[in-house]
Amino acid sequence: MMPVETAEEAKKDATYLKALKDLIYQCADDDFIISFRGSEWLGLAPHIEEDVAFSSITQNTMGHAVMFYSLLEELGEGKADALAHERQPDERRNAVYLEKKNGEGSYLGEPYYDWALTVVRNFLYETFKKVKLKAITNSSYQPLANVAEKVLMEQPYHLSHWRIWVEQLLASTEDARSRLEERLEEAWYAFGDVLELGQYATEMEHFQLMIGEDELKELWLEEVKTTIKDLPNGTPKKQLGSGREGEHTADFDQALEVLSEVYVSDENAIW
Amino acid sequence: MYIYSGASQPEESSHVDDQEKYEQFMARIEAGEKIEADDWMPDDYRQALIKLISMHGISEIMGALPEKEWVPKAPTLKRKLGIMAKVQDEMGHGQLLLRVAEDLMRPYGKTRGDLMDDLLSGDLKFHNVFHMPTKTWADAGMVGWLVDGAAIISQTNMLDASYGPYQRALQRICQEEVFHAQHGEAIIMALAEGTEHQRQILQESLNRWWSALLMFFGPKSADTTGSSKQDIMIKYRIRKSSNEELRQAFLDKYLPRVFSLGLTVPDETAHYDEEKGEWVYQQPDWNEFKQIIKNKGPRSKERLRLREVAYENNRWVRQALTSEAVGS
Numbered sequence A: 001m002m003p004v005e006t007a008e009e010a011k012k013d014a015t016y017l018k019a020l021k022d023l024i025y026q027c028a029d030d031d032f033i034i035s036f037r038g039s040e041w042l043g044l045a046p047h048i049e050e051d052v053a054f055s056s057i058t059q060n061t062m063g064h065a066v067m068f069y070s071l072l073e074e075l076g077e078g079k080a081d082a083l084a085h086e087r088q089p090d091e092r093r094n095a096v097y098l099e100k101k102n103g104e105g106s107y108l109g110e111p112y113y114d115w116a117l118t119v120v121r122n123f124l125y126e127t128f129k130k131v132k133l134k135a136i137t138n139s140s141y142q143p144l145a146n147v148a149e150k151v152l153m154e155q156p157y158h159l160s161h162w163r164i165w166v167e168q169l170l171a172s173t174e175d176a177r178s179r180l181e182e183r184l185e186e187a188w189y190a191f192g193d194v195l196e197l198g199q200y201a202t203e204m205e206h207f208q209l210m211i212g213e214d215e216l217k218e219l220w221l222e223e224v225k226t227t228i229k230d231l232p233n234g235t236p237k238k239q240l241g242s243g244r245e246g247e248h249t250a251d252f253d254q255a256l257e258v259l260s261e262v263y264v265s266d267e268n269a270i271w
Numbered sequence B: 001m002y003i004y005s006g007a008s009q010p011e012e013s014s015h016v017d018d019q020e021k022y023e024q025f026m027a028r029i030e031a032g033e034k035i036e037a038d039d040w041m042p043d044d045y046r047q048a049l050i051k052l053i054s055m056h057g058i059s060e061i062m063g064a065l066p067e068k069e070w071v072p073k074a075p076t077l078k079r080k081l082g083i084m085a086k087v088q089d090e091m092g093h094g095q096l097l098l099r100v101a102e103d104l105m106r107p108y109g110k111t112r113g114d115l116m117d118d119l120l121s122g123d124l125k126f127h128n129v130f131h132m133p134t135k136t137w138a139d140a141g142m143v144g145w146l147v148d149g150a151a152i153i154s155q156t157n158m159l160d161a162s163y164g165p166y167q168r169a170l171q172r173i174c175q176e177e178v179f180h181a182q183h184g185e186a187i188i189m190a191l192a193e194g195t196e197h198q199r200q201i202l203q204e205s206l207n208r209w210w211s212a213l214l215m216f217f218g219p220k221s222a223d224t225t226g227s228s229k230q231d232i233m234i235k236y237r238i239r240k241s242s243n244e245e246l247r248q249a250f251l252d253k254y255l256p257r258v259f260s261l262g263l264t265v266p267d268e269t270a271h272y273d274e275e276k277g278e279w280v281y282q283q284p285d286w287n288e289f290k291q292i293i294k295n296k297g298p299r300s301k302e303r304l305r306l307r308e309v310a311y312e313n314n315r316w317v318r319q320a321l322t323s324e325a326v327g328s
């Protein structure tokens, strides 16, 4: 397949365009929601150094979401801000596991957030992101491949940040290790939809936008195993639903309500 | 700078350890030399610095809390990125300053953990502005514009401070503060040029913050709240100007901008007196100020509670980090 250099070119083939947009929505929405969950942690991390490092990662990740939304804007999907703030849950393509609340309580009061969930989730997600973006650097859609290259310049630091946390906590106290293992078990029930490519998976592979789902899963698992030796059996299921198909949970409604509160408070405003 | 001159009395050093060392020390700072962490320094200098820098550091960290309320809510992608970067910087300032304070506290055997305990027990104060509520997005802009604006004025006043590690930390902090003020100003400008609703939340926000901003620089003299640390700070070349001079510089820089945006301040008497060459304004309620910094401000309890929950909730993580490896 010939590389597609511009948005105009991509728009010529309706099936290509559909698959392409779905893939970019997945990338954008995943980064957007995980960055939102990260932003709720601000000021609440285990120590100040971590607060600084984590918020830097959160900020970069939001920057990645912006790059992906901008690609969609070029493809005629509307303004990046509208895509981020206005779309309904069933239009969102982020994985359900990523929208799960950080823990009990709210970032505004009594935040009983769980660092074990955050470490496990971010490590698994950043590993996935690395594998996925590497595959996308060979994508037939050049503007997307270029963004993947750019994101991959800083993303490895994010992954190694969370890898170090996993290694440190697993090698520390019994308590820490069992907290992490519990969250890993949980991930094996819910991480499944992160690893999926949604209804256009076949087209994505066919148009060389992306590798196939099976290969993606395999690469991810291999990479995770280099850090965590004792993983739960099999591959992750998706018991919370499939975000790639537009299924979302009440946790997601909470996220949307908060992140668009000001945006929707005045329809005519420029902020 | 996030310290009040006058909240409490610095402990006087009981004696000058060594008259000769003391004279050399004074000669050095008067010649503009910088004192380093391992250098000899008088006790009251060390104590004044610990108080100043730990309060400054902890205020950066507590100062992240009112703004962070708006980080997840920021109304556009650009604003989300801007406010994330800004609050991250503030945490970074806190980190930088607490390290400077830790080095100073070492001879007393105190650590960062003690500072956190002091914060939660109320022994370590944080700046009055960070006890205030943020009710709308306009407050997020107001903090960046005027609170950071006030911080720039008091911090640049110490850019030549005699204590080297603090002075160098301030150099870096002040560079970043310039971006913070720009970030805040951009939010404010968008509101000022915006819809009626936006202008309304902006004016309400300024009304809400006005007296806290006047209080920012601390009382004019010791008579107002009981005692003053201004003198020792100036004697030891840590700062140059008095509280009132700093407040005047702030009013001088910002009131014309406030008025040119068509905004008002909730003080009809506020004006520039050409003859005296200074701004005339109504004193804020300094008794209220005293209450606020005793953690009896509008949001003091909630903000401390956030820190406390985070601290307790992450205890297992800190324990894990300090434990011996048990193998994997």
Ligand SMILES: [Fe+2]
Residues within 6 Å of the ligand: B060, B089, B090, B093, B173, B177
């Ligand atoms: Fe700061």
Ligand SMILES: [Fe+2]
Residues within 6 Å of the ligand: B090, B148, B151, B176, B177, B180
């Ligand atoms: Fe600042």
